[in-house]
Amino acid sequence: MRGRSRLLIGAGVVLAVVVGAFVLTPGGALARSLFVLREQRTSCGEVEHGAQGGGIPADARDCLDAAWESGAELTVMTPTTEGDPTFTYYRVGGGGLEIFRDTTGDTYGSGTWSRSVCPGDDLKGALERC
Template sequence: MRNGTRWLVGVGVAAAVGAGLVALTPGGTTHARFALRDRLASCGQVEHGVQGGGVPNDARECLDAAWESGAELSVMTPTTEGDPTYTYYRVGGGGLEIYHDTTGDPYGAGRWTRELCPGHDLEDALASC
């Protein structure tokens, strides 16, 4: 096989693998972006037993302290029917990134979404989203 042909085959294989990853993830490209993210220091995992639990103060303090250096937090909140929905908060470099996963909610949107929230600190960014 000639070098040009090898290169084309390699590009084709890489494209097929990438397309397969996007097709196999429940939320498409947003979920793929989350799954392939750089891991950050953890501010923990919060599991609420009821709707509307929000982000606890200690987790807010952790994210705010890591505003420049980077950290992430996972929050599970059940729906009215008790199905899990997840929100992932990521800070670093002066910004907030929020991923919402509602694929476990058969009565909801059933997809992944992503928000970018500008701000000077966590509270400022949360207010902008």
């Protein structure tokens, strides 16, 4: 019994270290890992804006709304004021929206990954909640 307790405690310590490494690692390692390991979905395209504030074009919104339950994703590149690229990945499927932001190319920004999960009945409703 004593050996089993030590094994369980040891496994718990290892798990805590691994989880802590993901959560405390600079650069949004957990969000980046979730993005890299994501299930591939139908593409609604890649949008590259020449200036800030471009948003999601109407045809891409229509694509994401049409795939709200079945799943799709969209990549949007928006430059910073200085011209550095930042990427936002919109993913729908199963009745929700997942947004990944990659600012690692932003020289003067946070340089991290982030992830948001937004509930809603459609893309518009989910974006309003995020």
